[in-house]
Amino acid sequence: MTGLASLTTVFPGLVWAMAALALVQASRRAALWRLGTAASVAWLDGLAKLPRRYLVDVHHVVARDAYASRMHAVVAGGLLAASVLTALAILPPLGGFRPYWVLVAAAFGVTAAGSLLVGARRYPEKQKRLSAGRFQILPVLLVAYAVGGTVTALLLAFGGADGLLAPLALALAAAGGLGLAFEVRHGPMRHAAAGALHLVAHPRPGRFEGRPDTALQALDLDAPRLGSEVPADFAWNRLLSYDACVSCGRCEVACPAFAAGQPLNPKRLIQDLVAGFSPSEPAYAGAPYPGGRAAEGARGPLARLIGPDARIHPDTLWSCTTCRACVEECPMMIEHVDAVVALRRHQTLERGSLPEKAVGPVTDLRQTGDPGGRPLAARTDFAAGLDLPPISVRGEAAVLLWLGEGAYDLRYGRTLRALVRLLREAGVDFAVLGPEERDTGDLARRLGDEATFQALARANVATLARYRFERIVTADPHALHTLRNEYPAFGGCYTVVHHTALLLDLIRAGRLKPGRLPDLSVTYHDPCYLARYNGETEAPRAVLDAIGVNRAEMTRSGRRAMCCGGGGGAPVSDVPGERRIPDLRMAQAAETDAGIVAVACPSCTAMLEGVPDRKAEIRDIAELLLQAVEAGR
Amino acid sequence: MKIAILLSAGRHPVSGAAVLPRLEAQAIRLAAGLGQHIGLHAGPEAAVVAEALGQGLAHIQHAALPEEADPVPALATCLAALAPDLVLAGRRGQGGAETGIVPYAVADRLGYPLIPDIIAAAPGEEAGTLHLDQSLGRGARRRVTIRGPVVATVHPDAPASFAYAYGQARRGVIEPVVGALAPHPAPVPAVEERPYRRRPKLVKGAPAGSSAAERLKAATGEAGPASSGRLLVRPDPDEAAREILAHLRRIGVLAAPRDPR
Structure with a gap:
């Protein structure tokens, strides 16, 4: 019976040790965040709203990939439940209550099932957008912790804790569990700790209040240093937000510059910022910057981030169209565009190193x-x-x-x-x-x-x-x-x-009486600055429906539409790529077989109309409506 | 090497806003590749040239003068004190009260040679010499090697200016020139001033009514006047003078010789 008694202490003790190790690893990480500049954070408000931000806003994004959503619910829910229940068993009445361990075993069982779902995304071959490296051992650690925990809890529930199996199972759980806690500093589990804190201290809390908090923040032009040159120039909660990155690669799938083969990958950019302020960061193991070079340049809070010889090449910085597709897709609510603009501000205001073709405009x-x-x-x-x-x-x-x-x-x-x-x-x-x-x-x-x-x-x-x-x-x-x-x-x-x-x-209001144009087949291209920046996707579609055109949607539409390539000064920066962004967008429009691509923005008009060999006409909503009004006379 | 750049109060040709003339911004870029450079402005306001501080110039000397005063004596005094190896200026003014004659007047007053229309500058092999590349138009270039100090004016074909950096402009210094500079009244121009009138450009010998390609060929190709010149290599000075006179008469600059009766 001594074996059982000790195991009811040692097993919960393991979870407490994991928590302590995770805390140590997280505080080592926090020392790096403190290198950033000050930021005003509404702590109490953020803490109170954390559950809602996680369960509503984060889930809204995660759920776009149904598999990832289910996987995350099972594995994260199971892991949390199993760990908390086990930790509570340090109380003798619970630890000695055998049916309680049945509950614990069930929770660990759920975690094990989730771990297999995690593993299935990475083995035998990982999904293309995911990062390898330390992320590849995550399912192994999860399986070890979950299986070890399940067996230990079952032994505690049904007896047999004196046998040879108990130490083995406990050792397996310890290896997995302590490994997971250790990974809070450099590995995949960092996203959990940094992500939760990031949701509390988010630099744009308005995002969670249902309004589009997308305006760039005004820069104090009397500040001693303008923009961000080194990692220490970012606010501490921005550094924290970059640590929240889970390298899922949803941003790179959405990024128009990445798709066009321009040297930008939002995931890599965020990871380069992380590596910038964390000198001992493990090597990046995801998709590189297209056509870009291997990472080089000095690291450290005071190392220059941008430059032909630094970690981030200027072409990477100037490829961004500021379309916010990466921000829209990021389940960790990271603000990539803010980072790009902060870095650009330093390049432009302090160094005068705009891209050559952008100097004139x-x-x-x-x-x-x-x-x-x-x-x-x-x-x-x-x-x-x-x-x-x-x-x-x-x-x-x-x-x-x-x-x-x-x-x-x-x-x-x-x-x-x-x-x-x-x-x-x-x-x-x-x-x-x-x-x-x-x-x-x-x-x-x-x-x-x-x-x-x-x-x-x-x-x-x-x-x-x-x-x-x-x-x-x-x-x-x-x-x-x-x-x-x-x-x-x-x-x-x-x-x-x-x-x-x-x-x-x-x-x-009946002040315009359009006729109907049922012969036209139209697909509407959402401008980024209307749909993503301002959340307006319905009015243009309602106008098209009012004039009775045959309307088809592209695969990427509304808030998740793809950029035309015309924003953020990208046309004047003109960073070379393998393809052109508007060509890609027109190819997507061609999949709908629509004869007309309806637009609502001068940049989109110019970019899309400039596509050679396009099969569809480019017409603004106003032009189509005028045609309908004239037809209705 | 020490370079002084003459800065003038220009105006933007479209908006009329006070701007640094483009040529002077290009001059700053040329100077930045050579060595220590300083801006020099003579006029009532220093603020009008402050833009240069954001385009690669860290230091400007400002000689305060009344509105209508002649800047040349003040510039010459400052330059004599600075003793630069190279003085850069724009080849023409840009809309303000400035004029392209100033660099010539300054060079004249200081006794420096003036090399117009340069697009590149580099230190020569010998100490104290400079290689200056002149633009002769239509892509032609000429390298001049000269011993300083020298005044040079910048041609628009020079490399584009640096982008304006607000942060650098904030840190730049405008230093007033100490010591009273006696204001001289502006010189009365010895030329007649008339309002500008566009004159049609005549291409001699262009066949009227033919195609654009034929007119281009006539103007530049084998058939036109461009092909009718004679190439003289190291000619006798008398022969060269006769040839030049004959050409000037042919194109109507000089009257035909009086009939020697």
């Missing part, structure tokens, strides 16, 4: 308020022959139409003319800023030139303050995002509406 933005260096008065040239009143005449209008950079483009001028004619048709009282409209500065901001962005933002806010209007309507989702979400930090709070939303309102 950014310089023109700074000097003329337009990335093409064109006269601001020429913005309304597209509307020759149309009645386009400048707001300066009356000083007020119900709707201020923000034209954006697309107005200079001949092709996009067609869209804007269609929109202006629709607004006239519906009797909307609208006006434009005309020569007073400067660029919103979106391009400069995504390329890291925060100084130019802030100057343009302040100038535009001052201009808008002089006029009275109820809302701003724009056909450019980039301008929409900047005006709606990023200008409030500079004192400009406006109601900003995308033209598709306004057109839908006008149809529903």
Whole structure:
């Protein structure tokens, strides 16, 4: 009976030892996070909301891969339940109660089943997007802990703890369990510890409140150092968030630059940031940067991250289209785009090392308020022959139409003319800023030139303050995002509406009476800055449905749509790849057999229309609606 | 090597905003590859050239002058004190109160030679010498080796300027030149000023009404005036002078010789 008594102490003791080891390993890791700069964190609020953030928001993302979701529920639920139940058995009444061990054995059994599900993703051959390395031993450790735990608990439940089997089973459980706890520092189990803490101290808590918290945070231009050059320049909770990465590779599957063979892999980027502040990090074992080089360069909290000779090549940094597909897909809620922009800010503001081809547009933005260096008065040239009143005449209008950079483009001028004619048709009282409209500065901001962005933002806010209007309507989702979400930090709070939303309102109010165009087959391409950045996916589809076109969806649509390649300054950075992003997107559109790809953004129009040999026409929602309205007369 | 860059208060050709002229930004890049460089501006406001601090220049000397004063004496005084090996300037002004004559006037006053339209600069093999590559237009280049100090103007074909870095601009220093610089009134230009008028470009001998390809061939190819020149290698000076005069008469710059009766 002594054997049984000791085993009821030693087995729970093992779990307590695991917890202690995990705590030690996590605190060694925490010492690295503390290298980061200070950040204000609402601790109590975050802690209180942790269960909800995990069970609702994280689960929402994880569940997109049904297998991974089930696997995770079984293995993580089983592991937690079995470990907590075993740890509680340190209390003699529980440890001596045999039916309790039946319950423990059941929990370990569930864990074992989950471990096999984990193993099935990696053996005999791992799924392509997963990382190898230390992740490959995870199922082995899990199986050892779960099987050892099951056998030990069964022996405790049904007797036989004196036999030879008990020490063997306990040793197996100890090997697996302590191995798992040890892996909290460098291995796969880190995602559990860092991930939970990351959910508490998330730098964008608004994400969990159901609003799109996607605006870039304004940079203090008087700070001693601008942007992030070394890992220690990131806020500590950002470093923590990179440690939460579980290397699942969902980001690389979603990344348009990765798909195009440009040297960017979001997973690798995050892992390079981790390796940057953790000098003893094991080697990366996932997919590399396409066409990129092997990792090199110094490590450490004060080692430069970006450079031809550093860990991250500048081409990697400038390949990002800021489409947020990686952020959308990340089950650990990591903010990749924020990291990219922080690194770009340092490159641009402190080193002046923009990509060569981006220097011209950014310089023109700074000097003329337009990335093409064109006269601001020429913005309304597209509307020759149309009645386009400048707001300066009356000083007020119900709707201020923000034209954006697309107005200079001949092709996009067609869209804007269609929109202006629709607004006239519906009797909307609208006006434009005309020569007073400067660029919103979106391009400069995504390329890291925060100084130019802030100057343009302040100038535009001052201009808008002089006029009275109820809302701003724009056909450019980039301008929409900047005006709606990023200008409030500079004192400009406006109601900003995308033209598709306004057109839908006008149809529903009966002010536009479109006919039906049932002969057209259309697929709608969601702009990143409308769908992912602002969560607006329904209005454009509702307009298409109102005009009765035959609508098909691409495999990737809505918030999970693929980028056209036109955002984040990627077209002006023009990092070479093996393929072009818009070509890939048009190939996806071709799978729907639609004759028309409907767009709602000047960048998407330009990128997709520039695809050679495309079978489908590119038409803006406004153009299609105008055609329907004219057909309905 | 010490390089001084003359900075002027330019205006953007489209927006009219006060900007650093493009050529001077390119001059900074040329100088950055050579050695220690400093900017020099003479005018009422230093803020107008502060943009240069973000484009690779760490230090600007500013000689404060009244609005209408002539900057050349002040620049010459500052340059004499700085004693640079190379003075770089833009080849023309860009919309502001500045003018492309200034580098010539400064060189004249200091007695320095002036090499126009350079696109590259490198130290020569001998100490104190410089290799300056001039652009002659249409891709032609000429390397000049010269002993400094020398004034050189920068051609737009020079390498593009550095990107503007706000952080560097914050750290740059504008230092006022101490010591009173007596303001000189602006010189009355010895030339007649007229408003600019576009003149049609005439391509002589271009066959009217023919295709674009034929006109191009006539202008540049074997058939046109470009092919009618004669190549003289080390000609006798008299013969060379006669040839030049004949050419100038042919294209109508000089009147035909008076009939020697």
